[in-house]
Amino acid sequence: MSKVVNEVVFGADRITIEDVVAISQQSSKVAFTQDSKFWKRVDSGVEFLERLLEEDGAIYGVTTGYGDSCTVEVPASLVPELPLHLTRFHGCGLGEYFSKFETRAILACRLSSLAQGYSGVSRDLLNLLKEFINQDVLPLIPQEGSVGASGDLTPLSYVAAALVGERDAYDGEQFVPVSDLMARHGLKPITLRPKEGLAVMNGTAAMTGIACLAYKRAEYLSQLATRITSMAVVGLQGNEFHFDETLFSVKPHPGQQKIASWLRSDLSHEEMPRNSKRLQDRYSLRCAPHVIGVLQDALPFTRQFVENELNSANDNPIIDGEGEHVMHGGHFYGGHIAFAMDSLKNAVANLADLMDRQMALMMDTRFNHGLPANLSGAQSDRTMINHGFKAVQIGTSAWAAEALKLTMPASVFSRSTECHNQDKVSMGTIAARDCLRVLQLTEQVAAAVLLAAKQSLELRLRRGELTEVQLTPSMLKMKQQLDALCPFLDEDRPLEHTLRATVSLIQQQEWALYDEA
Template sequence: MTILPDPQTTSAVLILDGSEVSLEQVQAVAEGRCQVVLSSAPAFLERITRGSAFLERLLAEDGVIYGVTTGYGDSCTRLVPSANMEDLPRQLYTFHGCGLGEVLSHEAARAVVMVRLVSLCRGYSGVCVELLERLVWLLQHDVMPVIPEEGSVGASGDLTPLSYLAAVLCGEREVLVGGERRPTAEVFAELGQTPYRLKPKEGLALMNGTAVMTALSVLAFTRCSYLTQLASRITAMAVYALDGNPYHFDADLFAAKPHPGQNRVAARIRADLHAASTPRNSARLQDRYSTRCAPHVIGVVEDALPWWRQFLETELNSANDNPLIDAEQEKVMHGGHFYGGHIAFAMDSMKQACANIADLLDRQLAQLVDVRFNHGLPSNLSGASPERAALNHGYKAVQIGASAWTAEALKLTMPASVFSRSTECHNQDKVSMGTIAARDALRVLTLVEQVAAASLHAACQGVELRSQLQDTAPPPADLQSFVHQCRTHFPPLAEDRALERELRLLCDLIRQRCWNLYDA
């Protein structure tokens, strides 16, 4: 894999040659910041071609190959007449066209296509080069399959959602293009593309894999990683606004419990607060846990990110369909690499750890609005004049909303991976539920982002109100600068106003990773 600048655009160009791809590169492709091309290196093209050539020779010599001359799953004992073999891949994606629920976003669909392409480029799937070129074409022309979210149990891979990718390649079903949902055949005709005819093994190669759960997990990882930084910044703002003890984040203190991620979070908050070493005897003793223990909550996520990355990048760069084709040693290997257990475990743990961040921020917000705990700030952080104080309620309803979003996030932390169901006539009698786990994680992340948006809005108000109090030092420079950046998007809250639009804007800005919070 090579990355080159594209002279025609501001995007990078990723050349796929079967070598490893990072989560960040998949994210860049999903967001349209990176274009994809297939390597023209002879060694790469030969490796792909050898797999499909070996299958053709095996078919001629042995006459029986699973999924090529047989039915699928528990139907593997049923032989398909040679006259019908070419129709078998179409049958596979046709009968799997039963997905329901909401459809994947355009960004998620791009990630799915990219993840499946990366896996097939490994050279163990018995596909031809033209199929890879067709997947690249979809990305280059931004023609994305309409993929329903629901219907996968995460083994035998993401069969039902990936059937929509296979069908689109063949000119069927619908695509997302230019923000519209349109018939694939119509879009292909406009762009001069012909429907592809799948070779005997290619239906399985496209569908029998973990591309959907992996793609969604990549998007979740990116959002989760950003939230740990944002939660660190909001915590520092809350500590200042609450007139809290900045020495709870002392470097020597955290050296005594050396979890690396936890220490990074403490260092961020310490730097934001410009807190030097703890004095001999601090005037302010112990703050409540939602600020004092913030590094211990956010740090769990920060420390989990490396092993989540390991799980996701290994899955991303794997051959995960069945059977695999080893053209070098000339053997067909039947196994269960479509099983999404690693993805399921990573996503189940991510949603639990991230929901805890929502709970943390919600507790900080509860302190900020409550005159019993906010050390002299106005009730509900209202910025109204004394004459109007009785009429205005500040962030009262926002805190209620944050509590509701937090409760929903916490409710969704039940692990999906333990709910295996026996399916497909008990052939698929133990399944991963990886795709459900990934979808759950994304929903939890959306709720956490909503709590973060509410907390950020209120924390800006709290910082400014605190700085206006007599005998209060101005906010540290980094916090002051950040509040100024936020104020370009929403003003202080004086008289009550409906905040929905501003909160939705903040959610979008968080999703887009708008602020460069800390240097890498």
Template sequence: MSEHDLIDDLRAPRNAQQAVTIGGRHLTIEEVVSIATQRAPVSLNADAGWRARIERGADFLRRHLAAGKTVYGVNTGYGDACVVDVPMELVEALPLQLTRYHGCGMGAYLDDAQTLAVIAARLNSLAYGFSGVRLVLLERLADLINHRVLPRVPSEGSVGASGDLTPLSYVAAALVGERDVMFGGALRDASDVWSALGVTPLRLAPKEGLALMNGTAVMTGLACLAFARARHLTRLAARLTALSTVALDGRAAHFDATIFAVKPHAGQAEAAAWIRADLAGRDDTPGHRLQDRYSIRCAPHVIGVASDALSWMRRDIENELNSANDNPLIDPDSERVLHGGNFYGGHIAFAMDALKTAVANLADLMDRQLALIVDDKFNNGLPRNLTGATHARAPINHGFKAVQISASAWTAEALKHTMPASVFSRSTEAHNQDKVSMGTIAARDCLRVLELTEQVAAAHTLAAVQAMQLRLRLDPETPVPAPLRAFASTVAAVSPFVDEDRALERDLRALTARIAACALVDPNEGAAS
């Protein structure tokens, strides 16, 4: 593990990466994050066999309809209205109707990165070749990404089964030249943007409206971003544990490899190894206590839960990402129409419910460590509230007192959001959608928990660096391993030592933004030991 792992986490986003190939291959979480945050373009697979298979699906569906067969959502109504036959002369008009009546989303709009992640997830699912769509539809989705034509997608309105219908209707609407999009930093009418690009808005073929909307792309795209940010936070929590150990004049022995070898949870051992590396060379002579308090001594055990959980979450998120998750499925090889329920987002819902709990526990851990280092009853000789004021000014300075209060508030809110969304299924749409996943709500909750936890991490980072500097003021011979000195130096460039009380909001906002952005820029940073 490089000592620069966490220093790199504070740097600005890097430039765009090479194009990500879509179709005929496994797409990774990291590639979705690259598309969403690094402005990596996408390119459809040039393989002639893959392209022919996509077109075979659309061709089979046309022939199937011409033979008088019934296909849900193509020549029937939607949902509970599947018993309503649609006359052939209206079949072409049906997809557009679907996109229009679902234009009822509410809440905050997805940001640019979230929107790009959603489009990438939908494109990859349709590229699986079981959705009966034309190649031109995939090309237009790629155009949305590559030209940054970003539909304004409201975040609220999906129950996460029958797909993310309402939010994805805004993606479909953008393709046909309806509703607003963000383009070139301005809100524009979609049809005007296509005209400026010299592209005719898409006319949806039968099933293409349903194929665009009847899937798990919103929850899955958001889950990819959440995964990357959560993994970053596990590494940062370990770094802050090491920094707090130095600040508190604590013991490195708590992270001895043997302790974790005899309780062999891989993530726990990984977290301990990170902390051990950060403390390398530190004298292990007992300080003020034989055993440090739990938030220090047991930090690998807390961080390890999140780290281990991420392994199975990757499996489930990438399975969902690389799946055909609409209905009905069109099998171009056996020429069958398969009516099923792959739009159900249960795996993402459960992963996001679990992830928000694991991340909130990181917030709680960091909040407890912060409480120790600011409190002169527990911080082993550091000034009250980590004030850096001189003796004459000390009575009126309060250092990090309010920062600790705010961090506690953010932690409490994060913990409040851990109630699982997936257990709150509601019967909807005339009891046709009578058991739903709530996956998109779970993903949105998880992102909110991440946001709050990143704020706690920023507060803890500033306080821990201040505490380390104060420890060195008390004893200039205090051993501070090189990785921690380098990290503290980088943080100090963002927020200088607090010698006299000042408003720290700007420092906290800047550091929080960097923590979140760098986790998304390259989720591999700090991940390898």
């Protein structure tokens, strides 16, 4: 666990993707602003709802049923029980549970929405949710069961249920009743006020929390795929002038230009040998900035979509206590997150495809410009029984294919639910979950191709076709770091554990890549 170095303050400035990631990694705790205007807005929403109830005002989800049951009036005597029933009948999620990292991100996103002060929730609820994050009381949240409108109802029902002391939570790697864990931390369950069950559940926190984590992983993969390309260019004796600054100045996509500049910083720009007739490398090298650049150019609008959602009041109805309005709308709809995640997974999967093609070039003696078959480092009398990265390349192809298969947009598969009350839904949570899977697969591809590219450099060095002086400091440092992780492959050995360790280091973003990133 990372050392806590700061606090993320809710109710003051906008929360960022980096704030959510820091909370998920436990490198930041959470606090509330002491600004009296913030607490006035929170308190006024609660007081306004209480007055409306006393005056028999009709409020969706407070004095009525939910969804298609919005026309069912709830007697005053049963109103206090309604939010508890909402949490219970939505307790039907299935699939794997979100990880602890993902769950912290989800809790942070729900807290951010409620802390906008337009959800009619009490200080007690806000403070308990804050303590859940700070004391690491993490409800078990199944990944499957949300259509992304009305928000992440079923996943977030597990958060609402935990606040009242029901269902289970993480205790290390074990699962225990959340009530036991709360007691151990000196926390007491709350009784949900009439609007509070709906406020916790009817929003986009699950998809948005996952989107924050996905963004940071994709951002790093953009840099890593660039470094891998640089190493492949050197290993394959490619034409480094494909990334010339003047060349890229005439196609002004800023992300694409950034990738080309990173490639230039990695390469020494030596002239090609005079006898070389290879003016143009294959697309997986020559067009790498154009492929990786799509992801790099997608990051700014993805950040805008995700952070605007993160800093929104995204439940229904919206309670303006100071203006004394109850506004019924559809802010729980996760369309922006769905589009962002569908787009991001497409750009990321294209990186997997690009690196898979680079891997294929390095393996094949018809295209690798003198490197041994499958990058085997075996001595000549042992080449017949050694196979180098042959099987790793097969795995790379499988992972890339699976990533590409998952690029079908989830958002186009809207279904009609709740007796056609919720007849157009976002599928944002499915898109976000798909994006995480595509990221995992692409990180696996990156791990394999990174190790293969390192092997290609070592082969050139050992054969006297390259010297360390010809490597830029950034590439030499990367090679040395990888040497410790994966020694030169001169005899076949199982690489599973090495690959898993490499994937883990990628996900931890262990290697600093580009200073200006």
